[in-house]
Amino acid sequence: MIIAVDAAGGDHYPQSPVAGAVEAVKAQDDLKVMLVGPQAIIEDELSNYQYDSEKVLVHHAPEIISMDEPPAQAVKTKRNSSIVAGNGLLKAGKCNGFISAGNTGALLAASTFILGKLEGVSRPTIAAIYPTVKGPRLLLDAGANLQMRNEMYVEFAQMGSVYVKSIMGVQDPRVGLLNVGEEEEKGTDELKDAFKSLQDLPNFIGNVEGKDILTAKADVFICDGLVGNLLLKLGESIPPVLEKFIGRAAQKMNLSREQVQLVSKVLKTSLSEFNPDTIGGVPFLGVNGVSMVGHGGSSPEAIKNMILNAVKCVENNINDEIVASLK
């Protein structure tokens, strides 16, 4: 199995992707990684590590798509970028999956254009992994599809259910539609129509509310990309903001240094589930290939976990399962 790794994506390249890739091959037997990006930069970084050179390959892709570049144009004009080349390698069967911490819009565009869509899928989607009291759960769409069509709600529900079950290990996942209230007649006309269509799915539990996310009332939360993106980014802002709130309270309460250290440690432990490094990344669901994206700030640990997640997606034939679920 070969997983291609974007060595020129994210805020910390080439360090994070190179270090993460080297760690990943140590953690998983029969795995090779293919670092995609400017060869000289990659090799220079690789010289800092000990690794099996048969397991860490390099594919030269000199162009770089920056994090804030307009996606469609970048993908069209930078054919020799790591993002376009990585998806090209996947399409050509030179690797089994591709992971990146780079420009999400460019990655989605490149994956959709180059890999194509799976049979039965109207639009690929980006899912977000949300921490809950029961462990990580899935929320989608997380920003790729601001305008929904009715059939997309059902497709996202099916794709999300497959991912949550196969990759995240949640048995019998339940699907909830994010809305302003539980009753069937709540929400916009679009949501009322979505409710009706989702009712055909045996694992649809109905409308769920904002208060039901962190408590995992559902395992797969369905919404449009505007709602999903706002909820995702609000969620990501909770840990740092909380540290500020708690720091202030500690000051107000005149705690000793030891007491502050204890509180910080408890906070850190309790918020470890919010740590995006543990998750690594999320797949573009609905594209014909295993293509995953991680946070721009991905650490080596995050890259490693994203690579291992991609391996899991390949091994579990996730895309075959998705196609079967949509038939």
Next chain:
Amino acid sequence: MIIAVDAAGGDHYPQSPVAGAVEAVKAQDDLKVMLVGPQAIIEDELSNYQYDSEKVLVHHAPEIISMDEPPAQAVKTKRNSSIVAGNGLLKAGKCNGFISAGNTGALLAASTFILGKLEGVSRPTIAAIYPTVKGPRLLLDAGANLQMRNEMYVEFAQMGSVYVKSIMGVQDPRVGLLNVGEEEEKGTDELKDAFKSLQDLPNFIGNVEGKDILTAKADVFICDGLVGNLLLKLGESIPPVLEKFIGRAAQKMNLSREQVQLVSKVLKTSLSEFNPDTIGGVPFLGVNGVSMVGHGGSSPEAIKNMILNAVKCVENNINDEIVASLK
């Protein structure tokens, strides 16, 4: 000044409204409260308190609109309910404001129908008060308007700015439009149009994201009611969920009883800003009168604070200011 208080609304009536009303008149000179609801129930509850009977009036309204009753129908059929009667008293000039912890939909419907809209307002709105690192800030619409029209974005921005400045004491409030990214061209067509219209306001700072709410990048966050309601309820779920996360971490770390108590105390202090009791309630902005709604679970403290907030709205002529801002 007389503030009418719904004594038959919320999860804890008549206790919370009666206790809160009695406390409010003790806290504010020249204030009378008028408890609206079934007279016998109110008088029975009042018998538990010491109060100045000239300052605590009772208005008999025998019917009760429950928390989950369909709003429009309830308001139409239950003319002698506290919700309809309270707004009627306000319309007739028998009181200066009306507050309730009852059925929000019914309150909005009754306020809109009975009081009417302010000049220049297309649709009244419910705002949510969001805790941030800089203190409470305003987010609207919080669920009253799921379908927006372009002009409503600007009206909500103006009304929110007036409230935040006059009542919440934020000088030079900044307005942000909640979106998936900062750039002007981000978001749905509706949001792009809203951006263009909002640019006419001197205090519009552009698009803001989900991560900008808790950090108070803006003081007034504008969004449609679906987005606002989901963000509001997610926010409200943070404190109890966090307690669970921290409790688990404490267990995992084998803390002593004293250590757990310390951590709990710090957490409680730091989350006190999330406590809806401190806020009391929010006004229906855009209706022709001071009509406020609080959380269904409002405590006596919350009711008292909501009454004092209503006094502030009346004293600051908030509705005159809103009308002036929309001219």
